[in-house]
Amino acid sequence: MTLTATQPMSLPKRRSGRGWAAAVLPPLLVLAGFLGLWYLMSYELLAPDRRFLVPPPHRVVSVGFLDWENLQALLVGLVVTMRVAGVGLLAAIVIGLAVAIAMSQAAWVERSLYPYAVTLQTIPILALVPLFGFWFGFGFFSRVVVCTMISLFPIIANTLFGLKSIDPALRELFALQKVGRWKRLRKLDLPFALTAVLAGFRISAGLSVIGAIVGDFFFRQGTTGIGILMSLYISRLQSELLYASIILSSLLGIVAFWLFSGLSFVVGKRFDRSQA
Amino acid sequence: MTMTASQLVFDDAGSVDFHDLGKVFANGTQALRNVDLSVGSGEFVSIVGPSGCGKSTLLRIASGLDTPTTGHATVGDGAIGFVFQEATLLHWRTVARNVELLMELQGVPKRERAERREEALQLVGLDGFQKHLPKQLSGGMKMRVSIARALTLNPDIFLFDEPFGALDELTRERLNVEVTNVFAARPFTGMFITHNIFEAVFLSTRVVVMSGRPGTVVGEVQVPLPFPRPLDLRFDRAFTRLVSEVSGLLREGSS
Numbered sequence: 001m002t003l004t005a006t007q008p009m010s011l012p013k014r015r016s017g018r019g020w021a022a023a024v025l026p027p028l029l030v031l032a033g034f035l036g037l038w039y040l041m042s043y044e045l046l047a048p049d050r051r052f053l054v055p056p057p058h059r060v061v062s063v064g065f066l067d068w069e070n071l072q073a074l075l076v077g078l079v080v081t082m083r084v085a086g087v088g089l090l091a092a093i094v095i096g097l098a099v100a101i102a103m104s105q106a107a108w109v110e111r112s113l114y115p116y117a118v119t120l121q122t123i124p125i126l127a128l129v130p131l132f133g134f135w136f137g138f139g140f141f142s143r144v145v146v147c148t149m150i151s152l153f154p155i156i157a158n159t160l161f162g163l164k165s166i167d168p169a170l171r172e173l174f175a176l177q178k179v180g181r182w183k184r185l186r187k188l189d190l191p192f193a194l195t196a197v198l199a200g201f202r203i204s205a206g207l208s209v210i211g212a213i214v215g216d217f218f219f220r221q222g223t224t225g226i227g228i229l230m231s232l233y234i235s236r237l238q239s240e241l242l243y244a245s246i247i248l249s250s251l252l253g254i255v256a257f258w259l260f261s262g263l264s265f266v267v268g269k270r271f272d273r274s275q276a
Numbered sequence: 277m278t279m280t281a282s283q284l285v286f287d288d289a290g291s292v293d294f295h296d297l298g299k300v301f302a303n304g305t306q307a308l309r310n311v312d313l314s315v316g317s318g319e320f321v322s323i324v325g326p327s328g329c330g331k332s333t334l335l336r337i338a339s340g341l342d343t344p345t346t347g348h349a350t351v352g353d354g355a356i357g358f359v360f361q362e363a364t365l366l367h368w369r370t371v372a373r374n375v376e377l378l379m380e381l382q383g384v385p386k387r388e389r390a391e392r393r394e395e396a397l398q399l400v401g402l403d404g405f406q407k408h409l410p411k412q413l414s415g416g417m418k419m420r421v422s423i424a425r426a427l428t429l430n431p432d433i434f435l436f437d438e439p440f441g442a443l444d445e446l447t448r449e450r451l452n453v454e455v456t457n458v459f460a461a462r463p464f465t466g467m468f469i470t471h472n473i474f475e476a477v478f479l480s481t482r483v484v485v486m487s488g489r490p491g492t493v494v495g496e497v498q499v500p501l502p503f504p505r506p507l508d509l510r511f512d513r514a515f516t517r518l519v520s521e522v523s524g525l526l527r528e529g530s531s
Contacts, residue, residue: 169364172341176358177381187381191368270409271368 052239064244074241077226078248084140084225085212085256088147092204095148096155097197103156104163104189105181114160121153125211129218143215143225150211151204158203162196163189195264195272202260209253289354290317290432290465292338298346298490299333306490307333311347313484313493317432320459320466322476324526325486331469334491335435338467354432357464359439363418365410365425371397372406375425382429389428396424399458416447420454427458436468440475452478453507460503473526477518478505485522487529494529497521 042056103110136142174184216227233242297311307330315321323331336342365374379389400420440448476483484496
């Protein structure tokens with residue numbers, strides 16, 4: 001019997017316009033409520049001389065984002081922090097993938113390294129931060145180290161999970177062809193684990209931004225990151241700018257997360273088994 | 277074209293021999309005991325038996341995925357095709373790329389891969405589905421892809437580990453006819469594991485019956501019916517008689 005090809009079976013329909021409204025409206029309402037509370041705090045609860053504790057939103061916007069000189073300082077700091085986060089994340093990805101692949105290839109590697117990978121996650125890295133400054137100086141490199149350490153574990157854990165959840169029958173299919181481990185890694189293990197790997201990247205992307213800002217707080221040599229600006233604004237009581245810098249660094253984390261979510265979505269269409 | 281297995285001439289590339297084979301798993305379970313079985317080139321042998329009688333283990337030993345604890349297995353040096361219980365497709369590869377997978381792993385050049393892929397897809401009736409992803413296919417179609425993939429290696433020995441167990445009856449019957457078509461068009465040594473007596477008789481030149489754990493061979497039935505085999509064969513008197521013969525042996529073996 002011969003079957004003939006028809007249209008590919010229809011994939012789930014794209015969200016309709018109404019679906020979009022349903023997705024966007026609720027968070028917008030929450031934002032409006034939040035801004036309302038913020039104004040209430042500034043104008044009703046705080047006396048004018050204490051208003052600097054919670055400056056009203058429009059002041060944050062006009063001082064932080066509409067004044068070009070201030071905005072420029074913020075953006076320059078943001079770019080510095082972004083660079084630290086990017087390099088730190090890249091290092092975490094390279095090291096994390098290498099460690100997870102090594103663990104998946106040999107049980108003894110996993111047995112000997114995994115406890116320390118977990119330890120890495122449980123020890124307060126903040127407590128180690130002064131040590132890094134002591135060893136590596138108080139500049140760019142130390143910031144990257146902090147960043148990498150904070151974002152390493154999710155990559156190791158997710159990649160390892162992905163590599164270990166490969167269908168045993170698929171492993172046997174490859175074993176029957178007497179395929180070497182590197183070839184199998186390329187043709188089977190990594191593509192199979194890809195969605196889990198990307199989930200790890202996504203979590204770590206957010207963490208790397210946190211790591212970079214923490215690094216800024218401790219290591220003040222070299223170009224000024226946004227974390228350094230924050231402590232500067234605190235000491236000068238420039239609360240509008242402080243708020244603006246907090247908003248910008250949050251945005252950086254969100255953008256990093258979105259970037260990897262988008263990547264997961266695109267890749268997931270083909271590689272995610274659950275999206276059948 | 278009509279032929280019987282005895283008319284074919286083969287070299288040794290496609291023979292499978294088990295001599296006094298035994299298998300005890302690491303947990304102490306005895307899966308197989310004193311299995312003596314020879315499958316000659318050009319034979320299609322189905323192995324039926326109750327669940328857990330070590331049928332699959334026998335096949336895994338033939339393929340080299342598992343080793344016996346006693347006795348020995350001698351398998352011809354020809355190419356082996358193995359069809360698993362599940363289709364075992366790579367979900368990110370299209371049908372075409374899935375069918376090419378084993379050739380790719382063997383280093384077959386690209387042009388030849390494409391040729392053999394098209395040939396195999398045609399043989400299993402899936403021409404036109406090259407660009408589909410596995411998730412767009414039904415269970416039966418996935419299994420066809422899996423069979424096409426094994427076919428690309430031009431196997432001398434074709435091992436089927438209960439491949440149609442999860443399919444509905446209609447799909448199973450259709451695929452049974454296709455397996456006999458493939459067998460007639462491109463002969464190989466076949467070993468087919470199944471629970472289904474009808475399926476076993478329909479596909480085979482010989483049916484081997486195994487007892488419950490520890491599994492051993494309790495008897496066999498020759499099926500001297502010509503290939504290719506039409507679906508109606510199931511209502512043939514000769515067919516029914518063979519089915520009841522196998523059924524009787526199976527009952528004896530498990531009592």
